[in-house]
Amino acid sequence: MERISKMAVVLRTSFVFMLISVGASTKTCLSGSLKPDYYAWTCPEADAIIFAGVEKAVIQEARMAASLLRLHFHDCFVNGCDASVLLDDTVTFVGEKTAVPNLNSLRGFEVIDAIKQELEFACPGTVSCADILAMAARDSVVLTGGASWEVQLGRRDSLTASKTAANNNIPAPTSNVATLNSKFQNVGLTEQDMVTLSGAHTIGKARCATFNSRLTGQPDPTLQKEFLTSLQQICFQGLASNNNTVTSLDVETPVIFDNQYYQNLPSGEGLLNSDQVLYSTGGTTRELVEFYMQNQEAFFENFKTSMIKMGNIQPLTGTNGEIRRNCRFVNSLG
Ligand code: HEM
Helix, strand or coil, X not given: CHHHHHHHHHHHHHHHHHHHCCCCCCCECCCCCCECCCCCCCCCCHHXXXXXXXXXXXXXXXXXXXXXXXXXXXXXXXXXXXXXHHCCXXXXXXXXXXXXXXXXXXXXXXXXXXXXXXXXHHCCCCCCHHHHHHHHHHHHHXXXXXXXXXXXXXXXXXXXXXXXXXXXXXXXXXXXXXXHHHHHHHCCCCHHHHHHHHHXXXXXXXXXXXXXXXXXXXXXXXXXXXXXXXXXXXXXXXXXXXXXXXXXXXXXCCCXXXXXXXXXXXXXXXXXXXXXXXXXXXXXXHHHHHHHHHCHHHHHHHHHHHHHXXXXXXXXXXXXXXXXXXXXXXXXXX
C-alpha cells in the first residue's frame, strides 16, 4: 500500500515536471521543419556511418563522448544549430573557436572531420555538419549508457560565425541560477531544460581554470571538505596553479551517463559553481535535482525532450545556408 502511494507521488511529480516543459518558445521551432527521416532517400546510410564514427572514437577514448555532446550545445547556443562552431579561423574570417568558452576547451573536431569525409564519399553534398553534430551528440549519450531518441534532421550549415555571440550566449561556469536561467531563456529554453541539460555533466571533464576560484582564498563553503582538498591537490602545486589540468565533472561515475551528477550535489560534490548552485540555491532547481537523483528514468525522459528542443534552436532550412563539403570551411573558401 505504502509502495503504491509512493509511486503515485513520483508519477504525479513527474507529470508536473513534464507539464512545465510544455511552455512553448519562439526561438526553438517546436512544430519544426526538421524531421527524423530527412535522409531516408538521399543518404540512408548516414545514421550508421555517424554511429560507427562516434563509436570508434569513444572506444579509443571514453571522454570523446562528452566532448561531442558539448560541441552540439556550443553550436546551438550561438545563433542556432548551424555548425558555426566548426568553422576554422582564416586570415579573413573569425570563427568561434577562440571565444573564451571554446578556446583550449572544445574537442572532437577531428572526429567530426572523419565522419564528414565518409559521408561525402557515400553521399556527396548531402548531410550537413549541423546534423552530424546533432546525431553524434545522441550517439554519445547512447554509447555511455544513456537513453536514445529520434534526432530531428534537415538543418543546413551557416555561412557565418560569431565569436561575440559565443562569448555572450554560452553560460560561464561561475554563473548563478539567475544568469543560467537568462542564458537559457535567451535561446527559448526553460529553467527545467537548464537543470535537465546540466545533467550532461554526468560525463566528461573540466579544466582547473573553470572552477579554481572556488578553491582559493575563502574556499566555497558549499564544497564538501574532502572534495575540496582533493581538488586543491589536483589544481595547485605549491604556488603554481595548473589551469589546464582536468578532472571529472562527475567524480563518482565519470564515463557513465546516469543520474549520479544529481546525487553528487546534495553532498557538495558539484565541480563547477554552475553545477552546485542548482542545489545550494534551493527553490525549483533544488526540487528538480532531488527529483532526478531519485528518478533516473524521469531524467532520461526529460533529457531527450530537452535535447530535441535544444536541437531545434533556429535551424537553417530550405535555401538558407549550405551543405558544407568540409565542416571547417564554408564552400566558397574550402
Ligand atoms: C548550464 C550551463 C553550463 C555551463 C556553465 C557549462 C560549463 C562547462 C564547463 C566550464 C566545462 C569544462 C570546460 C573546460 O574545462 O574546458 C563543461 C564541460 C562539459 N559540458 Fe557543460 N556547461 C553547461 C551546460 C552544458 C550543457 C547544456 C551540455 C550538453 C547538453 C554540456 C555538456 C558538457 C560536457 C559533456 C562537458 C565535458 C566535455 C569534455 O569532457 O570534453 N554542458 N561545461
